[in-house]
Amino acid sequence: MTTGILTFHDGINYGAFCQVYSLYSYLRSQGLDVQVLNYKNPGFEERERQCFILPGNAELTARNMRKMALFEEAHSLLNMTPRLRSQEDLARHAFDAVVVGSDEVWNFSTELIGFDPVYFSHGVQAERLVSYAPSFGTVNAGDAIPDAVCEGIRRFSSISVRDANASRVVQGITGTAAPIVLDPTFLTDLSAQAVLPEEKDYILVYGFFTPPMVESIRAYARKTGKKTVALGYYREWCDVNRDIITPFEWLGYFMQSDCVVTTMFHGMIYSILNRKPFCMFMTDYRRNKVGTLLDDAGLAHAIAGEHDDPAAVLSGHFDYAAAYASIDAKRAFSRQYLAQALGLPL
Incomplete structure (x- = not known):
């Protein structure tokens, strides 16, 4: 056909x-x-x-x-x-x-x-x-x-x-x-095609962030002693920038991250696919797109507002066993x- x-x-x-x-x-x-x-x-x-x-x-x-x-x-x-x-x-x-x-x-x-x-x-x-x-x-x-x-x-x-x-x-x-x-x-599981990075022990940062979001992400990095890696877009406030990479290198950075902070739909998706703690800063533009999956998977607690502290989200319990019962x-x-x-x- x-x-x-x-x-x-x-x-x-x-x-x-x-x-x-x-x-x-x-x-x-x-x-x-x-x-x-x-x-x-x-x-x-x-x-x-x-x-x-x-x-x-x-x-x-x-x-x-x-x-x-x-x-x-x-x-x-x-x-x-x-x-x-x-x-x-x-x-x-x-x-x-x-x-x-x-x-x-x-x-x-x-x-x-x-x-x-x-x-x-x-x-x-x-x-x-x-x-x-x-x-x-x-x-x-x-x-x-x-x-x-x-x-x-x-x-x-x-x-x-x-x-x-x-x-x-x-x-x-x-x-x-x-x-x-x-x-x-x-x-489709693309993990076999992913290219793993040399970096380890990092907070993955993917998306577009307002000044209050930036400050809270930097504060969380200081608190945990982890470096921030900006993925896909250059962010001068991050420790490492990986904005010029292949899609398969992009996948690898999700796989090897400790946690993810994002504003993007597929940033959320690949956090879930790799069972990572993540903070999804909600924006009006993406509200309709992300809510259904997070509600169904019992992961709505990953949503944060512009002035929320990502530390509170990332330190929470991500019950991926229950989430994948719904996802599967x-x-x-x-x-x-x-x-x-x-x-x-x-």
Whole structure:
């Protein structure tokens, strides 16, 4: 069965790479002929370029270019179509099935991406349209939903989502709440491909932090005597910076960390996958995305507010035995959903 994946596949973003690579690897392990739709609308492409190519900052641009080269090498592991930039381009590539997701592909309100009907199936040529773990991000149930979104979602033969908010949004469109599945990073174990770092005994720092968060993280590091390692983004206030690394080196830093402080969805995910104590500083942007998994796994105590002390969170009890009782059941459900949606043997 020819199976396409439509998601945010080629951004310079570690979590985005891991989610598409995990889904791609899992579907291939099920015997499917998988190809990633190498789609990005021109506006998204240009706005993304402007985030990394900064005419007024040659040093940061050079660092970004080095990181982009590493991601280009990682993306070469994916079997991709030629670059597609329009619905007309998409129409020339037909599949038995196309899986849309995961990530915030259904968040039509972001300035970076813009409203793009393609992620809601417009222009996609497939006998089966399947969504797997998309999120609406900051779009809430009860918000005004564009007609093109509603029309596109009603075309799907199978719909699943990643969080409770997205399930409610779908219910408002179709009349039926969508089942909630795990992010695809839970479907494929990438640990064998991870590259472990030389550093040990460190607090992993991943995300974007306000001054009060920074001060509390530094205070915790002083209290514990551990160094801070900034991952993925340069942070001058950290002891060590590892912002120009491959996705597989990124995975290794999670595996070898003592604990994690993050504001990012996949920072939370890989803390859980590696059973690490973690502090998830909550932001309004990510509130809809992270709450469902943490509540279901009994890990909501890992959430902190901007002015909270991460020490109180990180010193708490992380009952991963109980968490994985929930996660393993949800993983089995997620795999069953994909099998049924794609017509695979159960």
